Amino acid sequence: MCVRTIILIFGLVATVLLFSACDKVANSAKNFQSDWVGLDRKVELYSCMTGKLIKVYQGDIRMNPEDSMGTSLLIDGKKLQTNLCFVIAEIGVKEEVINP
Known part of the structure; x- marks a missing residue:
């Protein structure tokens, strides 16, 4: 046993x-x-019409892509609802160059 x-x-x-x-x-x-708990990320919001950078957020960020209109992001516990274009980058992630 x-x-x-x-x-x-x-x-x-x-x-x-x-x-x-x-x-x-x-x-x-x-x-x-x-x-x-979210990940340490940097979110850049851009205008979908002009491509101009509107605002940059950085901190513990969670995504909620299931929203019916756009996407909501939880940034340091505060909800941001957006239908703008955004770019999300994880901080501390080493990016490697891809050779063609």
């Missing part, structure tokens, strides 16, 4: 360690973090 429990625990730990390296698990964890 004791050996069976040890083998079961070892198997569960090995499974968790094995799946923690998968991209899908890492993406799911990042999505959960984004939905729960």
Whole structure:
């Protein structure tokens, strides 16, 4: 009985360690973090007509794309409803150059 429990625990730990390296698990964890607490992001709002930069927000930002009209963003706990064009960049993410 004791050996069976040890083998079961070892198997569960090995499974968790094995799946923690998968991209899908890492993406799911990042999505959960984004939905729960937000991510450190920078949002730039642009006019869809002129392409002119209107305002820049930076901080813990969560997206809510399910809204029927435009998109709502939670920026440091405050809701911003927009139907403008926006660009979102995650801060601290190293961007790599893609060679053609």
